[in-house]
Structures are given as structure tokens and as C-alpha cells.
Amino acid sequence: ETGVTQTPRHLVMGMTNKKSLKCEQHLGHNAMYWYKQSAKKPLELMFVYNFKEQTENNSVPSRFSPECPNSSHLFLHLHTLQPEDSALYLCASSFQRDTEAFFGQGTRLTVV
Amino acid sequence: GIQVEQSPPDLILQEGANSTLRCNFSDSVNNLQWFHQNPWGQLINLFYIPSGTKQNGRLSATTVATERYSLLYISSSQTTDSGVYFCAVVASGGYQKVTFGTGTKLQVIP
Numbered sequence: 001e002t003g004v005t006q007t008p009r010h011l012v013m014g015m016t017n018k019k020s021l022k023c024e025q026h027l028g029h030n031a032m033y034w035y036k037q038s039a040k041k042p043l044e045l046m047f048v049y050n051f052k053e054q055t056e057n058n059s060v061p062s063r064f065s066p067e068c069p070n071s072s073h074l075f076l077h078l079h080t081l082q083p084e085d086s087a088l089y090l091c092a093s094s095f096q097r098d099t100e101a102f103f104g105q106g107t108r109l110t111v112v
Numbered sequence: 113g114i115q116v117e118q119s120p121p122d123l124i125l126q127e128g129a130n131s132t133l134r135c136n137f138s139d140s141v142n143n144l145q146w147f148h149q150n151p152w153g154q155l156i157n158l159f160y161i162p163s164g165t166k167q168n169g170r171l172s173a174t175t176v177a178t179e180r181y182s183l184l185y186i187s188s189s190q191t192t193d194s195g196v197y198f199c200a201v202v203a204s205g206g207y208q209k210v211t212f213g214t215g216t217k218l219q220v221i222p
Contacts, residue, residue: 033210037153043198043212056209088153098143098202098210103155 003027006091006104014112015081021107023074023091031097032074034066035090037106043090049074050097081111114139114203118213125189125220133184133216135199143202144175146184149215150195158184158197189220 004025013019034046048056049068065077094101115138146158159166159173175182196215
């Protein structure tokens with residue numbers, strides 16, 4: 001148990017569906033991150049939130065929409081995804097931006 | 113941006129053997145972490161080690177920041193050590209994002 005919890009663990013969705021991934025941390029951290037891990041590719045940083053403010057968006061398509069209502073919760077809203085968006089989505093948190101990070105278990109997403 | 117290379121890309125060990133994994137980076141760093149990704153996908157923190165040496169049980173790590181590399185040592189390997197090992201760095205100098213290496217896939221066989 002790392003203190004970072006992601007739900008759901010697995011998700012299958014159609015290209016016309018709307019779904020959301022949830023991340024919650026109980027570590028008192030101020031920064032939260034979404035990463036994407038596709039097969040045979042390095043982890044890709046998608047979004048960074050620092051004190052609830054988005055500080056980085058690495059050219060992520062608008063069909064991925066993050067939300068950070070408070071420092072403990074991070075969501076990734078998904079709509080009209082493509083099959084190539086199938087991947088493992090990992091959430092992480094750290095006390096300050098880009099200090100020691102702790103990861104959740106990940107959500108394995110399949111788009112059909 | 114900073115380049116992070118890990119070697120070897122793949123490694124097969126007999127249970128009980130020792131191994132050394134390497135992470136080279138192309139610029140000076142403020143932060144460096146080693147992770148183990150288990151078969152279920154979770155990234156587990158092993159070490160936060162921007163410089164120096166740390167040990168935790170059968171694992172130890174050394175970062176020589178001036179020479180831009182870090183080593184992860186696994187002694188008396190067990191089948192549960194199987195998975196992918198990543199190093200991740202944050203380059204020095206202003207705002208820099210976390211950059212992950214491509215990983216070393218380790219398989220420990222009985």
C-alpha cells in the first residue's frame with residue numbers, strides 16, 4: 001500500500017463512452033500527476049497539478065480532461081477515445097513538484 | 113531534454129544470483145528514483161537517491177552524480193524480484209520534468 005489509490009483497476013470502454021479515472025492520495029502531498037504507459041513505450045507524463053493548479057499538459061489530446069478538486073484527489077475524464085488510447089494509466093503524487101513520487105496501482109484501460 | 117538510458121534492457125537470472133542494473137543520464141540531476149514495476153503494473157518505490165549510496169535489505173543503490181550514472185544492485189535474487197526496473201530523473205536547472213528510462217526487464221527463474 002503506497003498511500004495512492006486508483007479506481008477502477010480495469011476499464012473497458014467503447015469509443016463513444018464517457019468514463020472517469022479516479023486517484024486519491026492520503027500522504028499529504030501537494031503535487032499529483034497522470035502518466036500513460038503504452039506497450040513497449042516509456043512512461044509518458046500527461047498532466048501535473050501543483051496545489052490544485054494544472055502546471056503541465058504535455059500536448060495531451062482534449063479527449064483526456066483532468067480535474068483536481070483538491071490536493072488529495074485527481075480525476076481523468078475520458079470521452080470519445082480511440083483504440084490507441086488503450087494503455088496503463090498511472091497516477092502519482094509527491095510532496096512538492098518533482099520530488100520523490102509515489103504511484104498508485106494503475107488503471108488498465110482498453111478501448112474497443 | 114535529458115536522456116536516460118538503462119542497461120541491460122533484458123536480464124534473466126537464476127534464483128540466488130546477483131545483478132547490477134545501470135542508469136546513465138546525459139545531464140546533471142536534482143532527483144533520481146529507482147522503481148520496480150510488478151507484473152500487475154504497479155510502480156513500487158525502491159530508492160530516492162540523487163546522490164550517494166543506500167541499502168534496503170537485498171537491494172542497494174549508488175548514484176555518482178558527477179559521472180551521471182546510478183547503479184541498482186540486487187543480491188540473492190528471488191522470483192518475486194521479476195518485473196521491470198525503471199530509473200527516473202529530474203534534470204537540474206530551472207523547471208524540468210521527470211524523465212523515465214526505458215527500463216530493464218528482469219526475469220528470475222527458479
